[in-house]
Amino acid sequence: xxxxxxxxxxxxxxxxxxxxxxxxxxxxxxxxxxxxxxxxxxxxxxxxxxxxxxxxxxxxxxxxxxxxxxxxxxxxxxxxxxxxxxxxxxxxxxxxxxxxxxxxxxxxxxxxxxxxxxxxxxxxxxxxxxxxxxxxxxxxxxxxxxxxxxxxxxxxxxxxxxxxxxxxxxxxxxxxxxxxxxxxxxxxxxxxxxxxxxxxxxxxxxxxxxxxxxxxxxxxxxxxxxxxxxxxxxxxxxxxxxxxxxxxxxxxxxxxxxxxxxxxxxxxxxxxxxxxxxxxxxxxxxxxxxxxxxxxx
Amino acid sequence: xxxxxxxxxxxxxxxxxxxxxxxxxxxxxxxxxxxxxxxxxxxxxxxxxxxxxxxxxxxxxxxxxxxxxxxxxxxxxxxxxxxxxxxxxxxxxxxxxxxxxxxxxxxxxxxxxxxxxxxxxxxxxxxxxxxxxxxxxxxxxxxxxxxxxxxxxxxxxxxxxxxxxxxxxxxxxxxxxxxxxxxxxxxxxxxxxxxxxxxxxxxxxxxxxxxxxxxxxxxxxxxxxxxxxxxxxxxxxxxxxxxxxxxxxxxxxxxxxxxxxxxxxxxxxxxx
Numbered sequence: 001x002x003x004x005x006x007x008x009x010x011x012x013x014x015x016x017x018x019x020x021x022x023x024x025x026x027x028x029x030x031x032x033x034x035x036x037x038x039x040x041x042x043x044x045x046x047x048x049x050x051x052x053x054x055x056x057x058x059x060x061x062x063x064x065x066x067x068x069x070x071x072x073x074x075x076x077x078x079x080x081x082x083x084x085x086x087x088x089x090x091x092x093x094x095x096x097x098x099x100x101x102x103x104x105x106x107x108x109x110x111x112x113x114x115x116x117x118x119x120x121x122x123x124x125x126x127x128x129x130x131x132x133x134x135x136x137x138x139x140x141x142x143x144x145x146x147x148x149x150x151x152x153x154x155x156x157x158x159x160x161x162x163x164x165x166x167x168x169x170x171x172x173x174x175x176x177x178x179x180x181x182x183x184x185x186x187x188x189x190x191x192x193x194x195x196x197x198x199x200x201x202x203x204x205x206x207x208x209x210x211x212x213x214x215x216x217x218x219x220x221x222x223x224x225x226x227x228x229x230x231x232x233x234x235x236x237x238x239x240x241x242x243x244x245x246x247x248x249x250x251x252x253x254x255x256x257x258x259x260x261x262x263x264x265x266x267x268x269x270x271x272x273x274x275x276x277x278x279x280x281x282x283x284x285x286x287x288x289x290x291x292x293x294x295x296x297x
Numbered sequence: 298x299x300x301x302x303x304x305x306x307x308x309x310x311x312x313x314x315x316x317x318x319x320x321x322x323x324x325x326x327x328x329x330x331x332x333x334x335x336x337x338x339x340x341x342x343x344x345x346x347x348x349x350x351x352x353x354x355x356x357x358x359x360x361x362x363x364x365x366x367x368x369x370x371x372x373x374x375x376x377x378x379x380x381x382x383x384x385x386x387x388x389x390x391x392x393x394x395x396x397x398x399x400x401x402x403x404x405x406x407x408x409x410x411x412x413x414x415x416x417x418x419x420x421x422x423x424x425x426x427x428x429x430x431x432x433x434x435x436x437x438x439x440x441x442x443x444x445x446x447x448x449x450x451x452x453x454x455x456x457x458x459x460x461x462x463x464x465x466x467x468x469x470x471x472x473x474x475x476x477x478x479x480x481x482x483x484x485x486x487x488x489x490x491x492x493x494x495x496x497x498x499x500x501x502x503x504x505x506x507x508x509x510x511x512x513x514x515x516x517x518x519x520x521x522x523x524x525x526x527x528x529x530x531x532x533x534x535x536x537x538x539x540x541x542x543x544x545x546x547x548x549x550x551x552x553x554x555x556x557x558x559x560x561x562x563x564x565x566x567x568x569x
Contacts, residue, residue: 055458075458086326086451087505097448097459121506147458 006068007032008145008177014053014063023049025062026201031145031177036167036191038180038208041198047181048078050198051149054179071145074138076131078149078181088122090114090133100140108140109133111166113159127154135163139170146170147179167191302418306527309420310541312428313481313493314519316435319443319512320477321498321519323470326450326508330495331381332369335388337478337490339365341395344412344482348405349398355427355479362475365391370471415486415538417527424483431480435473442466447508485538496545497522500552518548 007030015025024046031037031054039047052058055075056065082088094105109115112132117125125133131154138146148167152160168191171178180192195211197204204216211217324333343358350357365387372383399407408416420428439446448456449463456463481490497519498511505511525548526541533540 052454057454057457071460073459075455077452077455077458080452080455082451083326085499085502087502087507087511088451089506092507096444096451097456097461098444141459 007066008071009054009065009067009179011050011053011060012064012066014050014060014065016049016053016058017061022200024053024198024200027053027063027198028202029054029196031179033144033177034171034175035193036171036178036180038182038192038195039198040182040195040211041203045198046200047198048149050196051147051179051181055147068144072141072143074141074143074146074176076134076138076146076148076151078153080130080134082122084123089118090120090122090125091118093122093133094137094140096137098141104140104142105136108136111139111169112136113162128156128159131155132159132163135166139174142174143176145177145179149181151180164191302420303527303531305420305422305425306417306537307523308425309417309428309484310523310527311520312425312432313477313484314497314523315516316432316477317481317494318497318501318514318516318519319439320435320473321494321496322501322508322512322515323446323450324474324491325495325498325502326447329474330491331384331388333474333478333491333494335369335384335391336362336365336475337482337487338388339391339395340478340482340487340490341412342391342398343395343479344407345395345398345402348402348407355482358482359475359479361391362478363472366471366475411486412482413486413488414536415482415484415489417484417537417541420483428480431476435476438469438473442469446470485541489538489542492542492545493519493522496542496549500545500549503552518545522548 009029009031011027011029014027014029016023017025027046027050029037029050039050041047049058053060053065055073056067090109091105094100094109106115106118109118112135114129114132114136117129117133122130122133131151135148135151138148146167151167152163155163167178167180170176171191192208194205195208196202197211197214197217204211204214206214324330339361340358343361344354346352346361347354347357369383369387372378373380378386399405399409411419445456445461445463445466448459448461449466453463477494478490481493485493497515500518501511501514505514522541522545525544527537529535529544530537530540
């Protein structure tokens with residue numbers, strides 16, 4: 001592994017138990033600046049618990065936790081239920097845990113594609129919109145460490161791609177460390193430096209490709225998922241703008257994207273395709289895609 | 298001006314409404330209405346102890362309320378009894394204990410009705426000073442901890458993860474609540490304090506787009522209830538404490554009418 005500067009947070013042999021059962025145990029985890037670490041694992045494997053241990057939200061029953069000085073954290077929790085009794089607009093939500101410069105807020109909201117929602121009541125947002133708003137809030141803080149607990153839940157597939165790209169962009173621009181919990185075993189970002197596969201303990205770790213081919217991973221998730229652990233690589237030749245129009249690589253803007261207008265790349269290599277046959281808008285060969293499910297926006 | 302009992306009552310009511318607005322919002326957001334009830338029931342025990350020990354009434358009530366809060370925190374951590382049962386148990390135990398202790402103090406004649414329902418018309422200039430000094434202190438501290446307090450009301454985990462200290466803020470908030478209950482006891486009595494705290498906040502919710510706006514609106518609605526209650530009680534010769542609460546109820550019901558709904562719809566548009 002690359003030797004980097006001091007870790008932002010580190011867990012050493014950390015474990016938490018509840019009513020004499022270990023939720024997760026023996027976790028060694030370090031996140032360095034500029035590094036993306038992804039946690040994967042089946043339900044109940046201790047992904048969220050590990051993230052909470054890293055954040056210092058759970059007191060450890062075993063092991064130790066350390067963090068760098070004056071660490072600014074941006075956290076996107078898995079669930080955040082906002083009650084109707086709590087009146088909250090999106091722009092007020094942006095400054096929930098601290099003052100943030102107005103231009104940082106608008107830049108973050110533009111990047112996540114929710115700039116037009118700044119006055120909306122948080123309760124009225126859809127699941128996907130709210131995820132983007134939470135991501136924008138965490139980004140606007142200009143964090144040293146970004147902790148994302150399933151940031152793409154409720155986000156549609158194209159949005160999922162956008163958000164993964166955005167996370168990568170944040171890492172490049174801000175240089176923050178990212179701890180990402182992924183709910184989707186099949187798609188792990190190519191930008192991930194290290195994947196930790198959890199099942200009550202760390203069962204394997206390494207680069208996405210190394211983890212996918214390890215015996216432990218195959219035993220845990222079965223051969224089929226191991227074969228289909230796709231390293232997400234996406235070549236963008238057009239962008240969907242928030243208002244539904246499409247900006248193409250040559251700078252032209254159209255109302256829709258057409259599969260046969262030459263803006264869509266050829267089929268990527270087989271190991272880069274999602275296995276679960278989700279409609280991969282940008283990855284189909286021209287002409288194969290039926291007219292009726294052209295992107296409407 | 299302060300010679301007039303009615304003016305003093307108005308000023309006392311306004312003073313309490315100023316504090317009750319923002320504090321009541323937090324209570325509504327955190328679903329602590331029953332907790333507020335428990336603390337105010339405990340005030341009866343505070344009164345009984347004050348008389349027995351010949352101590353200052355407000356301070357005694359404050360100390361008892363703080364003790365009950367701490368006992369609740371400790372018992373909740375042990376987790377053998379559910380929170381709501383625990384609150385019910387503490388509330389009525391404190392009330393019953395207070396009444397039993399009072400019955401032993403045969404040499405004092407205590408106006409139980411005033412204790413339970415308040416006696417705003419008997420507010421003295423000293424009481425007024427106490428309300429405004431204490432109220433100023435509470436508002437100052439509340440402004441200081443407002444951001445972490447609001448963030449922790451929304452999500453304690455998020456607040457803690459991003460470096461705020463929700464636990465510490467919660468404890469400060471409990472102290473503030475005990476202080477306000479000690480202050481408000483004189484105005485509406487121990488049985489109705491929670492109503493004074495949560496009614497303006499609940500009414501304000503329909504018209505507010507943001508938390509700060511809701512707190513300010515709750516103050517305004519609280520002051521309106523005090524005016525309505527006091528003038529109503531003067532006009533119809535009704536007990537003042539309950540009249541203030543009834544005025545609050547009337548405002549709440551007005552906010553539920555189509556008039557209120559239209560207002561609320563205008564103020565919370567989605568997007569553009």
